[in-house]
Amino acid sequence: MNSRERVLKVFRKEPVDRVPCFSGMGNITETGINKLGYRFAGIHLDAKQMAETAATTYKLFGYECGVVPVDLCVEAEAMGCVINVYPQAEGILYPTIKEKLIHNEAEMDTIKLPEGLSEKGRIPLMREAIGLLKADIGKEVAIGSYVLGPFTLAGQIMELNDLLKLSFKKADKVAKLLDLCADAIILVAKEYEKAGVDFITVREMGATSDVLSPRVFKSLILPPLQKVMKALSVFSVLHICGKTNEIVTSMMEAGPTAISVEQKNDVAESRKKLGPDAIIFGNMDAYNVLVSGSEEIVRQSVRKCIDDGVSGVWPGCDIWPTVPPQNMEAMMDEVKKYGGKK
Amino acid sequence: MVDDARKNEIYEKLKNGVIQYDEDACREGAQEAVDAGLDANEAIFDGLVSGMEEVGRLFEAQEYFVPEILMCADALYAGLDILKPHCKQMDLGVKGSVVIGTVEGDVHDIGKNLVKMMFDVAGFNVYDLGRDVPLDKFVDEQLKTDSEIVCLSAMMTTSMVGMPKIIEKIKAKNPDCMIMIGGAPTSKELADKWGADGYAEDASNALKEAIKMVAFLKKLREEKLKK
Numbered sequence: 308m309n310s311r312e313r314v315l316k317v318f319r320k321e322p323v324d325r326v327p328c329f330s331g332m333g334n335i336t337e338t339g340i341n342k343l344g345y346r347f348a349g350i351h352l353d354a355k356q357m358a359e360t361a362a363t364t365y366k367l368f369g370y371e372c373g374v375v376p377v378d379l380c381v382e383a384e385a386m387g388c389v390i391n392v393y394p395q396a397e398g399i400l401y402p403t404i405k406e407k408l409i410h411n412e413a414e415m416d417t418i419k420l421p422e423g424l425s426e427k428g429r430i431p432l433m434r435e436a437i438g439l440l441k442a443d444i445g446k447e448v449a450i451g452s453y454v455l456g457p458f459t460l461a462g463q464i465m466e467l468n469d470l471l472k473l474s475f476k477k478a479d480k481v482a483k484l485l486d487l488c489a490d491a492i493i494l495v496a497k498e499y500e501k502a503g504v505d506f507i508t509v510r511e512m513g514a515t516s517d518v519l520s521p522r523v524f525k526s527l528i529l530p531p532l533q534k535v536m537k538a539l540s541v542f543s544v545l546h547i548c549g550k551t552n553e554i555v556t557s558m559m560e561a562g563p564t565a566i567s568v569e570q571k572n573d574v575a576e577s578r579k580k581l582g583p584d585a586i587i588f589g590n591m592d593a594y595n596v597l598v599s600g601s602e603e604i605v606r607q608s609v610r611k612c613i614d615d616g617v618s619g620v621w622p623g624c625d626i627w628p629t630v631p632p633q634n635m636e637a638m639m640d641e642v643k644k645y646g647g648k649k
Numbered sequence: 650m651v652d653d654a655r656k657n658e659i660y661e662k663l664k665n666g667v668i669q670y671d672e673d674a675c676r677e678g679a680q681e682a683v684d685a686g687l688d689a690n691e692a693i694f695d696g697l698v699s700g701m702e703e704v705g706r707l708f709e710a711q712e713y714f715v716p717e718i719l720m721c722a723d724a725l726y727a728g729l730d731i732l733k734p735h736c737k738q739m740d741l742g743v744k745g746s747v748v749i750g751t752v753e754g755d756v757h758d759i760g761k762n763l764v765k766m767m768f769d770v771a772g773f774n775v776y777d778l779g780r781d782v783p784l785d786k787f788v789d790e791q792l793k794t795d796s797e798i799v800c801l802s803a804m805m806t807t808s809m810v811g812m813p814k815i816i817e818k819i820k821a822k823n824p825d826c827m828i829m830i831g832g833a834p835t836s837k838e839l840a841d842k843w844g845a846d847g848y849a850e851d852a853s854n855a856l857k858e859a860i861k862m863v864a865f866l867k868k869l870r871e872e873k874l875k876k
Binding site: 391393396398399400401403404467468471472474475476517518519520523548549594595599627629 | 711714715716717719720723753754755756757758759762781805808809810811833834836838839
């Protein structure tokens with residue numbers, strides 16, 4: 308059973324020899340970038356560099372997927388936002404949104420999706436990168452991509468501050484905007500599907516229950532998420548950061564194939580709540596363990612994730628590129644040793 | 650001067666205005682306090698800050714979430730804007746200035762703004778550098794303003810790693826400067842490792858930490874008044 312088969316079997320809820328170790332979020336490493344001689348700021352704007360870099364985490368460490376893009380600005384950019392890739396930065400700075408689309412409440416009503424969204428911004432580049440990545444390692448590992456969730460995207464195209472307040476004061480207006488964001492996300496995700504991805508992760512990071520009440524999650528965040536999930540044809544994963552134990556059931560109601568959570572979620576609890584059949588990824592601390600921890604802590608953490616019942620060892624956020632190579636190796640090795648015991 | 654009953658009524662109005670995120674009530678209450686000749690500092694602490702302390706408690710009890718807090722903050726500022734010009738200089742021995750901002754690579758500033766609010770309330774000179782701030786700007790601004798405190802915020806793991814560089818540079822030039830770091834990915838361990846003096850992991854914790862700080866000032870003030 309190769310990595311690709313293993314991951315796809317997990318999605319299909321078929322038996323596997325051991326849990327896989329992969330994720331649907333960013334996972335490029337400085338080790339990989341340096342090996343190719345690229346600069347971090349450059350790989351967001353070049354399909355070949357992006358695809359080659361994305362393949363290194365599998366090639367160097369055996370991480371069981373290939374995922375593009377690397378940043379979180381693709382959809383907002385296609386909708387018309389201006390992004391900053393920090394071309395001069397020495398270290399690693401992820402692109403951010405420089406210019407928003409909506410500047411005041413009135414503009415929430417007039418905003419429209421641009422004509423031909425699937426040709427805007429870096430969408431064509433993304434299609435190319437997915438194609439290249441698939442041609443390179445697509446027979447050996449599952450190829451994934453990610454889109455933002457409607458609320459997180461809305462928080463990029465307008466002031467998050469205003470969006471949060473209006474979610475409370477003018478929920479109808481926000482619901483309308485989220486529906487429009489859902490449409491944009493679907494258009495983008497469909498392009499990724501056409502380009503050949505095996506699975507898509509929807510990252511609704513901004514809607515964590517650290518920020519919004521479970522009640523608002525149900526009434527406002529869930530409906531557009533359901534719309535997105537329903538439109539996807541490939542396997543789908545819904546990821547939400549922060550304390551998510553209160554909303555894991557709602558996350559499932561959104562209709563993804565699997566859910567992904569971070570370290571603040573008590574996965575043993577989530578497993579109990581959702582039952583043995585639910586596919587739950589995540590929980591592996593992508594920074595404090597994987598980057599800052601010792602190899603032994605990485606190994607312990609892998610075992611704990613597996614004992615708690617994850618369906619795949621999956622860092623709960625983008626892997627920070629400065630991850631020490633020995634920690635990546637320890638994670639992979641421990642999954643191989645321990646991942647079949649449960 | 651007004652009697653205690655009227656004074657308390659006004660303070661209650663300010664307090665409830667903050668809790669119920671009622672900007673108009675805070676504006677009215679603040680104006681009433683000014684018209685009645687009440688001590689503006691007292692109105693801020695016993696009215697507005699008192700309300701924010703309760704908001705912090707409601708947040709902890711998960712009755713309030715971030716949208717509510719943001720609205721409460723707006724209400725607090727509505728009152729503060731009116732009261733501030735009437736504030737006397739407070740000599741609390743800790744009064745000073747603070748440089749605050751979100752580090753380069755991060756455009757999230759909710760936590761930063763909440764902390765800033767509490768510094769505003771406490772009468773600090775706040776040098777707000779905004780968001781996505783180049784690292785050297787913090788160092789320059791600290792030197793320029795000789796601020797006692799520098800607050801660095803980052804919500805994304807991806808931007809947090811710039812922090813140790815700033816801390817090192819500031820501490821090298823000015824070892825007494827206190828540095829607070831904040832944001833979802835930060836932790837006590839990281840603060841210790843990087844040599845920061847304090848940390849708050851999210852907007853609510855930042856608010857809590859800042860409230861604690863201001864509550865401490867409030868206590869100092871009360872003790873001072875008793876003497």
